[in-house]
Amino acid sequence: MVAAPSSSTAAANDDTADDAPPDDWRDVETALALFATSPSIGLRLAARPGPARDAAIALLKGWLPAGDPFRRMPATISEAALIGGLDLAASLDAGQPVLERGLLASADGGVVLATMAERMPGETATLVAHALDTGAIRVERDGLSADLPSRVGVVALDESMEADEAPPEALSERLGLWLALDGADPRKTSDRSLTAEAIAAARRRLAAVETDDAAIEILCQAAAAFGIVSLRAPTLALRTARASAALAGRVQVAEQDVETAIRHVLAPRATRLPTPPEEPDHDPLPDEETDDRDADTPPEQDRSAELQPEAGLADPPEDMTVETTNMALPDDLLRRLAAMLRAPQKLAGSGRAGGHSKSVRRGRVVGTRPGDPRRDRLDLVATLRAAAPWQGLRQSETEAPSRGSLQVRSSDLRIRRYRGKSETATIFAVDASGSAALARLSEAKGAVERILAECYVRRDRVALVAFRGSRADVLLPETKSLTRAKRCLSALPAGGGTPLASGILAALALARASAREGRTPLITLLTDGRANIGKDGAAGRPAAMADAREAAIAVRKAGIAALVVDLAQRPSEAAREIAETMGATYLALPRADSAALSNAVASVSRTPAASTAHR
Amino acid sequence: MKIAFPFAAIVGQDSMKLALQIAAVDPAVGGVLVFGDRGTGKSTAVRALAAVLPEMTAATCPYHCDPARPEEACESCLARHAAGESPDTHVLPVPVVDLPLGATEDRIAGALDLERALSAGEKRFEPGLLAKAHRGFLYIDEINLLEDHLVDLLLDVAASGENVVEREGLSVRHPARFVLIGSGNPEEGELRPQLLDRFGLSVEVTTPEDLKTRIEVVKRRDAFERDPVKFADLYEAGNAAIRDSIIAARSRLADIVVPDSALEKAAQLCIRLGTDGLRGELTLMRAARAYAALQGDTEVVWSHLARLAPLALSHRLRRDPLDEAGSVSRVARAVDELEAA
Numbered sequence: 001m002v003a004a005p006s007s008s009t010a011a012a013n014d015d016t017a018d019d020a021p022p023d024d025w026r027d028v029e030t031a032l033a034l035f036a037t038s039p040s041i042g043l044r045l046a047a048r049p050g051p052a053r054d055a056a057i058a059l060l061k062g063w064l065p066a067g068d069p070f071r072r073m074p075a076t077i078s079e080a081a082l083i084g085g086l087d088l089a090a091s092l093d094a095g096q097p098v099l100e101r102g103l104l105a106s107a108d109g110g111v112v113l114a115t116m117a118e119r120m121p122g123e124t125a126t127l128v129a130h131a132l133d134t135g136a137i138r139v140e141r142d143g144l145s146a147d148l149p150s151r152v153g154v155v156a157l158d159e160s161m162e163a164d165e166a167p168p169e170a171l172s173e174r175l176g177l178w179l180a181l182d183g184a185d186p187r188k189t190s191d192r193s194l195t196a197e198a199i200a201a202a203r204r205r206l207a208a209v210e211t212d213d214a215a216i217e218i219l220c221q222a223a224a225a226f227g228i229v230s231l232r233a234p235t236l237a238l239r240t241a242r243a244s245a246a247l248a249g250r251v252q253v254a255e256q257d258v259e260t261a262i263r264h265v266l267a268p269r270a271t272r273l274p275t276p277p278e279e280p281d282h283d284p285l286p287d288e289e290t291d292d293r294d295a296d297t298p299p300e301q302d303r304s305a306e307l308q309p310e311a312g313l314a315d316p317p318e319d320m321t322v323e324t325t326n327m328a329l330p331d332d333l334l335r336r337l338a339a340m341l342r343a344p345q346k347l348a349g350s351g352r353a354g355g356h357s358k359s360v361r362r363g364r365v366v367g368t369r370p371g372d373p374r375r376d377r378l379d380l381v382a383t384l385r386a387a388a389p390w391q392g393l394r395q396s397e398t399e400a401p402s403r404g405s406l407q408v409r410s411s412d413l414r415i416r417r418y419r420g421k422s423e424t425a426t427i428f429a430v431d432a433s434g435s436a437a438l439a440r441l442s443e444a445k446g447a448v449e450r451i452l453a454e455c456y457v458r459r460d461r462v463a464l465v466a467f468r469g470s471r472a473d474v475l476l477p478e479t480k481s482l483t484r485a486k487r488c489l490s491a492l493p494a495g496g497g498t499p500l501a502s503g504i505l506a507a508l509a510l511a512r513a514s515a516r517e518g519r520t521p522l523i524t525l526l527t528d529g530r531a532n533i534g535k536d537g538a539a540g541r542p543a544a545m546a547d548a549r550e551a552a553i554a555v556r557k558a559g560i561a562a563l564v565v566d567l568a569q570r571p572s573e574a575a576r577e578i579a580e581t582m583g584a585t586y587l588a589l590p591r592a593d594s595a596a597l598s599n600a601v602a603s604v605s606r607t608p609a610a611s612t613a614h615r
Numbered sequence: 616m617k618i619a620f621p622f623a624a625i626v627g628q629d630s631m632k633l634a635l636q637i638a639a640v641d642p643a644v645g646g647v648l649v650f651g652d653r654g655t656g657k658s659t660a661v662r663a664l665a666a667v668l669p670e671m672t673a674a675t676c677p678y679h680c681d682p683a684r685p686e687e688a689c690e691s692c693l694a695r696h697a698a699g700e701s702p703d704t705h706v707l708p709v710p711v712v713d714l715p716l717g718a719t720e721d722r723i724a725g726a727l728d729l730e731r732a733l734s735a736g737e738k739r740f741e742p743g744l745l746a747k748a749h750r751g752f753l754y755i756d757e758i759n760l761l762e763d764h765l766v767d768l769l770l771d772v773a774a775s776g777e778n779v780v781e782r783e784g785l786s787v788r789h790p791a792r793f794v795l796i797g798s799g800n801p802e803e804g805e806l807r808p809q810l811l812d813r814f815g816l817s818v819e820v821t822t823p824e825d826l827k828t829r830i831e832v833v834k835r836r837d838a839f840e841r842d843p844v845k846f847a848d849l850y851e852a853g854n855a856a857i858r859d860s861i862i863a864a865r866s867r868l869a870d871i872v873v874p875d876s877a878l879e880k881a882a883q884l885c886i887r888l889g890t891d892g893l894r895g896e897l898t899l900m901r902a903a904r905a906y907a908a909l910q911g912d913t914e915v916v917w918s919h920l921a922r923l924a925p926l927a928l929s930h931r932l933r934r935d936p937l938d939e940a941g942s943v944s945r946v947a948r949a950v951d952e953l954e955a956a
Contacts, residue, residue, distance in 0.1 A: 079717045082717070083715075083717045086729070091729075091733060092733070095733050095734050096730050096733055096734050097729045097730050097733065122760060123716060123717075123760050126716050126756075126757045126760055127715075127716055127717055130715065130716070130756070133658065134617065135617065136617060137715075138713060138715040138718075139715075140714070140715055140717075140718035140719065140722035140723070140743075140744060141717065141718065141719045141722060142719060142721065142722075142729075143721055143722065143726055143727075143728075143729035143741065144722070144729070145722060169653065170653070170757075170800075173653050173654060211837070213830075213834065216830055216833050216834050216837065217830050219833070220826060220829045220830045220833055221826065223829075224826055224829070229652060229822045230652065230653050230654035230822060231654045231655070231656075231822055231823075231829060231832050231833060231836075232653070232654035233654075234829070234833045235833050235836050235837065238833060238837050239840075369719075369720065369762070369764055370720055371764075389729055389732060389733055390727070390732055390783065392732070392733065392736050393732045393736045393737070393738060393783070394783075396736050409783065411781075411782050411783070417762075481801060483801045
């Protein structure tokens with residue numbers, strides 16, 4: 001059983017979930033205080049730079065024990081700076097290898113503040129995740145081997161502007177508190193009971209706080225009701241409940257602590273709304289989403305739907321209470337959960353959309369590795385660094401005349417490692433309208449799948465845009481995952497008008513973004529060319545065709561390689577014309593057997609790649 | 616040393632646990648690939664493995680060679696064998712070596728000992744992680760994020776069973792036979808087909824959906840976080856039982872009968888699924904044999920094959936983007952069909 005409310009401070013938490021408009025800044029303070037009490041919970045703070053964010057960080061710093069490390073970590077941090085490695089100068093001075101600690105080890109016992117976390121590459125996130133999971137970091141670099149403690153609390157500052165930007169999921173998944181600062185005003189009156197002393201006291205109490213099974217059961221049940229698949233979420237929520245109890249001076253986790261944890265850890269992660277049993281007719285989804293649900297449902301939702309079988313997550317809560325007897329589920333918990341969800345929905349959305357695919361890969365130098373400089377670019381500094389420790393040894397082996405000169409061997413040669421140097425991104429724009437599609441959509445899907453298989457072999461990236469009705473939708477942001485592409489394609493709905501211009505423009509936007517990241521984009525447009533919806537969404541063939549031509553010109557001007565696959569029953573003038581305007585290769589589907597298709601993709605994507613590689 | 620979550624305390628995830636135990640019984644099965652959702656305890660399970668592995672007898676050389684197999688020994692052990700001496704031995708835990716992301720090539724393959732070079736101007740080979748993992752397990756978390764040139768290195772060593780390093784006029788060759796264990800999340804990117812092929816068994820892990828199981832997972836995780844020592848004590852007996860079953864299975868392994876009917880069934884299954892080459896059948900047989908040994912059976916029967924088929928074959932199917940069912944269910948379907956036939 002969950003303990004009854006025992007103090008008045010904690011009762012204040014209940015107010016926020018009720019009808020009164022929530023005091024946003026108080027929410028911010030609560031989340032920050034929870035983190036300061038137990039940094040291992042982790043915090044994802046969605047906020048643009050500004051006074052509110054500065055105030056939040058200042059507040060947090062003031063609450064953390066003075067003297068504990070507080071390290072800023074830029075998203076572009078190098079592997080060496082993060083993990084550590086050989087300190088060359090010190091090693092040469094000392095005549096023995098000296099390890100330079102990386103940021104993760106030097107922040108042990110303190111807090112790492114990851115700025116611009118949405119730009120953090122997946123590899124960096126994985127290293128941080130490893131420190132969070134094991135409390136240690138393994139160094140196996142530059143001839144050094146060490147296991148260093150790295151018990152850190154991570155605050156990820158998420159400055160995403162776009163819906164498909166988000167910190168890597170490997171990281172955000174391990175951060176308990178998800179907080180959005182939007183609209184929170186730091187000038188609002190704050191909770192005076194929260195002081196550095198109060199938090200220090202809470203930190204001391206933390207280890208003694210007890211939980212009972214009921215609290216764990218409620219958290220798991222709430223996570224299930226929210227459609228949260230990962231088991232890390234309830235675990236982090238439990239830590240949060242414990243911190244909340246410590247803050248309130250309790251030695252036992254109480255109902256309001258569980259609710260605080262649900263509010264700050266589980267609700268922002270919700271992938272669906274819990275259905276309150278009392279009002280079964282009420283559909284709490286925003287209209288916009290219900291309308292176009294088929295087209296808009298992100299792939300994860302499809303999947304989580306699959307993952308919820310009759311007997312599990314999707315169960316109505318009545319069944320769950322039968323399964324686990326003794327469960328003390330507050331009567332109106334589900335309704336309150338639903339209420340909590342409205343505010344932070346934006347945060348959850350962004351997390352789902354971009355998390356896994358968004359590892360920032362630009363055509364920049366990401367490091368060096370041993371290699372042959374005749375094929376790749378030599379990294380002179382790294383080469384000299386690699387040669388330096390061996391000079392003493394080599395000098396002693398050298399004949400007298402050449403002694404004293406720098407000795408560089410082929411094993412020292414280091415070449416630059418670029419990210420995304422010659423990666424290709426194939427962007428599919430699929431016409432899923434009634435006219436083109438109904439008869440031929442399955443063939444179009446077949447064609448896309450065929451090319452996907454090719455892309456998989458070459459480890460290209462793929463993205464998928466579908467256009468139908470009045471607009472184009474990015475069904476799949478750029479990814480390397482065939483699994484996701486496959487899933488996404490099979491769920492492709494069809495019917496409606498042909499907003500060709502919107503489709504081309506959406507593909508172009510993706511292609512441009514991809515080119516900015518250093519990749520070589522290729523647009524593959526599958527359509528019958530019969531546009532009848534303009535880019536403003538209005539019906540009318542002539543205007544729609546004009547818009548489509550305009551969009552095609554934009555593709556040519558952007559210099560992006562393209563391939564148009566004609567879906568019409570008989571090869572149509574319309575599609576051919578679009579292809580010509582676009583400067584694209586044209587291929588009619590009736591003749592486009594699988595082999596011809598993959599050849600076409602291969603040849604089109606090879607041409608531009610040659611000019612941009614090795615930048 | 617940090618205490619690892621006890622293997623015996625892992626809730627559910629039977630296929631993953633089974634695959635790891637099979638690899639422990641018969642390393643010849645090949646590596647284990649664990650792919651799946653986040654937060655399902657993939658790396659927890661692998662890191663828990665070390666505690667249930669039986670100890671091994673090894674020569675006192677940097678590569679802990681197997682004294683019973685002189686043909687696979689390192690140069691120093693070879694010299695002793697040739698001289699008719701038997702090497703000094705000691706007993707040590709089977710290594711489970713973590714290859715962390717961000718590790719550099721010199722630490723993986725081994726390189727000249729930097730300290731000796733700097734302080735004494737002396738050339739000495741410092742063995743790397745591949746040497747450490749010899750006769751044990753090499754674990755790579757987030758294997759799909761591993762740099763291409765490191766993947767090449769691993770494939771090379773895994774194929775030949777030995778590691779060759781040439782540096783500063785020094786040429787070192789040492790045995791490096793290890794069971795590769797990889798884990799990752801398929802949404803981060805696909806694995807190179809060549810690397811995929813190196814794994815004997817593959818497991819897809821998903822988050823448990825049943826509420827009771829989920830509650831149990833969170834409860835145990837919490838108990839472990841709060842007092843790892845006490846929690847580990849609680850499951851020591853469970854771990855010991857698993858260790859004993861692995862030891863017993865190993866001793867039985869050679870005596871397990873594989874009847875022709877089982878071989879035939881395995882071949883039929885592979886033909887039905889269209890797996891390339893003989894590797895699938897071979898792995899399936901080996902794994903089924905180890906499974907029979909673990910179960911205390913004396914002969915490989917259809918139920919062993921049926922249980923192991925998804926693990927041994929699902930990653931060997933040709934990619935078929937048209938088939939939505941996914942490879943595990945394709946294997947399951949083929950097993951059902953064969954059973955009905």
